[in-house]
Amino acid sequence: MSNITEKLGIKVETNPSEEKLTQLGVKQWSKWGCPPSKFPWTYDAKETCYLLEGKVKVTPSGANESVEIGAGDLVVFPKGMSCTWDVSVAVNKHYIFE
Template identity: 85%
Template structure:
């Protein structure tokens, strides 16, 4: 019975070629079959979530960050802490480091954001930030 090969594409990794044994030929000598998977680079998956008025794009492509000019925006950071905040303007931010639970006022739910997230907070939102891992972020108010 032929052995099977199941390949998995992992972000930023290349697939590999594997040789597998197949049933012996009529002469009794084992035959080898080459199983070749396409050699392609898998891109990191981008996930967009919108919850409680907050839009989160996890793992945005570098091209999007460049297009927005994120690396030119000012930076802000804070240590682990908990504090209230009201957005007087729409804020877009990109977390370089950190982990935060944001609790919008009037809701029993929270939204978690972390390093690698591109986040948009709407103008007028009041919330509480619960920073469990110190934050370092680029930000832009519109």
């Protein structure tokens, strides 16, 4: 069962169905990966991504709490968000900008 939550402006859907992933065309999206690391990031456009592997704590600038995302999550980051990515398990994801 998928479960959609929104926290600090970040929308996370856990275990989306294969049907939904096919509908979105996730497998055709570009791929990106990184080793465990910590870095700042700003979204110039809305990004939707699907994590194939990894574990990340995303902390939006100015927020004193973070959003944890991991393998099997479909995540939407809003345009204009600045945040810090704290990657504890190497990430491999499909992503698309709107």
